[in-house]
Amino acid sequence: MHDKHDEAVSTGPVDLSALQSDDVLVDVVVRASREEGAEELFGLDTDAEQHRLVAMLLAWRREIDSRPIPELVSVERASAVLASRPERRRPARLVPLAGAAAVLLIVCFGLALTARSAMPSSPLWGVSKVLYSQRAESVQAAVTATKKFDDTRAALASGHIDQARTALADASNALASVRPEEGRQDLTVQHDVLINELQRSALPEQAAGSLPTVGQPQGSLPQRGTPQPAPPQLSPSQPAPPQAAPPQPAPPQPALPQPSPSQPAPPKPSPPQPDPSQLDPSHHDSPRRSPHHRPPPHGPPSHRPTSRPFTP
């Protein structure tokens, strides 16, 4: 009990008996308030001050109890309130679970995001292969193509034409499955440059006619009719479309004779020549091609033939 005295520091030392008698006083007031005329409980021995205090406490308590305590909330209402609670509680219990799920989701998402740009050497390559199989294939193909280009260059530098040719053939095989996102354009340019290099290095070694593959490009312009007699060796893997459309052999050929890397792009990736709107303005570079694409070459060539051809 003494350890509590520090609470009473503000009013000096606590008189234990006064403390006890006040506690009794309060208990008596509470008990008295429940019985009518209980003031007599406080005997005549109480002084006026004490009597006044008791009267006040009793009046206070009685005033509060002067109106009956109402039923504020019925049992029915309370149980209805309680019954509606379980639904609200369940989510609360799921909160940690939901948190864990969210964390997992974030990790997965992050992993997926990172894997999206993973390269074959990266630890996430496996994830990438699963999540983005198309991309993974394309990336792999691009990596292979690049490596084969290097091999080709190395072989060319050391004068191994056959090795270079094989490597380049492998490269063009790989190139076929590279998507534009993985730099197909670039790789195609490299490929074309290497083909030309290969042709040039092959020339001094062998007579022009001995190697059809290499000889072909030089005479490409004259022999327009044959759609790629030689390239099958070098570029059998080149984008399927050009070969799948024999009636339009022109595109690959204009490219081959022009070693400038500024133009090589159009020939191979642009196999979808069918679009006349693209070919139409380019008729100047190969006017002979027009009969293939537009059997009825009427009307001014400068006009867009979108609707005109059928007007007559």
Next chain:
Amino acid sequence: MSGELDASVAAAVKGDRRALKRVLGVIQPFVTRYCRARLGNQNRSYGWADGVAREVCLAVVTALPDYGNQGCPFLAFVYGIAAHKVIDARRPQWRNRPHPVSEVPDTAEVGAGPVQQATNRSLSKQMGQMLEILPPRQREILLLRVVVGLSAEETAEAVESTPDAVRIAQHQALARLRSLSSPGGVDLSA
């Protein structure tokens, strides 16, 4: 008391209506008396205080399923909610708000005759004025002891203190009241 009460609360939360009735039987007098003592009457009606008390009861019932996680005695749980609601209710914007309380019938005062009632009111009013002078903690403890009728032990539970500390605070409060109410004390009507 608290052990029994805790068991009743647990049973009430699980749907035991009799337990719920027991719990309400403890909460309602507690909350009603507390709110009446803190908020006073208006035109001799406790409509406002009882309206606030109803809100407290509903809040307690609504929070009942969470009581087990609070880690405090049930009386402290109820008292905490009641004290907060009363503080809210005493804010000016609340005071001026109309509080429809038609559900609480304005019954006749019980017990004493007219003269006694008048005396009670005047004494009670004086008491209310003196209470405002007491330090909040002493006032709350005295209120819980005298008006709500909790024992020193129960009061200690409610205010999360010890029975001895409650007795000391109550003694200090009464000593203050004695000096205030004595003829030489502060004239509150001034």
